[in-house]
Amino acid sequence: MEMLLMGLCMALFGTAVAAAAFGAATRSESRDSVEQPTLPLAKAVTPPRFFLDNTATPASTPSRQVPVEVLLQQIENHVRMEQAAAESFLALPTQAQLHSKTNSPFVN
Amino acid sequence: MEQELLNGVSSAEAGQVLELGTRMVVPAGTSLFRLGDPADRLFLVERGRIKLTLPMSVRGREEDVFVEERAPGQAVGWSALIPPYRFTLTATAALYDAQVIALPREALLKYFVANPAAGYKIALNLAVVVGHRLQLFQTMWLREMQRTVETHSA
Numbered sequence: 176m177e178m179l180l181m182g183l184c185m186a187l188f189g190t191a192v193a194a195a196a197f198g199a200a201t202r203s204e205s206r207d208s209v210e211q212p213t214l215p216l217a218k219a220v221t222p223p224r225f226f227l228d229n230t231a232t233p234a235s236t237p238s239r240q241v242p243v244e245v246l247l248q249q250i251e252n253h254v255r256m257e258q259a260a261a262e263s264f265l266a267l268p269t270q271a272q273l274h275s276k277t278n279s280p281f282v283n
Numbered sequence: 284m285e286q287e288l289l290n291g292v293s294s295a296e297a298g299q300v301l302e303l304g305t306r307m308v309v310p311a312g313t314s315l316f317r318l319g320d321p322a323d324r325l326f327l328v329e330r331g332r333i334k335l336t337l338p339m340s341v342r343g344r345e346e347d348v349f350v351e352e353r354a355p356g357q358a359v360g361w362s363a364l365i366p367p368y369r370f371t372l373t374a375t376a377a378l379y380d381a382q383v384i385a386l387p388r389e390a391l392l393k394y395f396v397a398n399p400a401a402g403y404k405i406a407l408n409l410a411v412v413v414g415h416r417l418q419l420f421q422t423m424w425l426r427e428m429q430r431t432v433e434t435h436s437a
Contacts, residue, residue, distance in 0.1 A: 243341060250341075251349035258351070261422035265415075273422065274429055282430060 253279040286327050288358045288408045296401040301327075303394060304384040309333070309376040315359070315383065316370045322362035324385040326374075328355050331381030335359070335372040347373055351416075358412055363388045365413075 241249075256277040264272040276282065289297040304327070309315050315326065315333060326333075332354055336347035350372060353359045362370050368388070395402030 243344065243346065246341060247346055247348065250339075254349050254351075257423050257426060258419060260426065261419050264422050265418050274426065 249280060253277075253281045284329060284356055286356055286358070287412060288325075288327060288405055290408050291404045292401050296398065299398070300386070300391075300394060300401070300405070301384060303390040304386040307383050307385050309381045309383060311376050311379050311381075313376055315374040315376065315381075317373045318370060320370045322360060322368045322370045323388050325361060325363040325388065325391065326359040326383040326385055328353050328357050328359060329382040329384060330355055331379050332377045333359050333381055333383070334375050334377035336375065337372055347375075352377065358409070359383070361409060361413060364391070364409065 256279045260272075260275050260277055263275065286297070289300060292300070306329070307315075307326075309331070311331075316322070318338065332352050334349060335351040335353065337350050338345050339348040340346075341348070353374075359374055360370060362368060363386075395405070
């Protein structure tokens with residue numbers, strides 16, 4: 176009888192150990208499946224360009240940015256168009272003339 | 284060539300005024316004066332064009348941005364007659380060599396004292412030049428303000 180009880184206890188203990196081990200094993204698997212390792216985002220591959228300091232260009236800079244010289248020319252054209260519009264207003268001061276539209280890309 | 288600053292002045296008086304000055308050739312791309320320089324001479328454009336610019340930050344770089352252009356017959360640098368006698372723009376010969384007559388302030392003021400009638404007419408002409416610039420830029424400023432208001436209230 177004592178031997179039987181001893182055997183029963185050993186069996187229960189073994190089952191408990193096996194259940195704990197199984198639980199631990201399955202818990203770590205589920206955690207691994209939730210927390211996927213984060214991979215670094217692939218950087219946009221830009222074609223190599225000569226005479227361009229890539230380190231000075233911010234990552235968010237649009238690749239289709241116009242050169243500074245073109246931008247300065249656009250500013251000059253904008254100022255000239257605005258002056259012409261202002262001259263028209265001064266020649267004939269009306270509200271319509273004051274707020275007349277130009278073809279400048281800065282205002283369209 | 285008719286100079287806007289000498290409108291209504293007799294040819295003899297205009298000749299006397301021009302004799303006060305010195306002819307200067309400004310090579311293309313060279314500055315006649317720069318923003319903040321002491322302004323002790325007024326310039327009359329005889330040939331070429333003088334581009335007036337102001338510094339502006341463009342993509343983090345300071346660039347001279349076009350403000351206005353002065354053609355033959357027009358005056359440049361009237362800061363020479365208005366305190367605190369500092370240029371408020373940069374003037375550069377655009378594209379081609381320019382030729383100007385540089386009139387020293389001191390000589391000009393002495394002439395006005397000695398010839399008040401001519402001085403009066405020249406001062407009125409200067410007021411027209413200054414007034415036109417004021418009206419022009421006031422209008423341009425208001426147009427920009429209107430656009431700013433439209434953008435922010437949209």
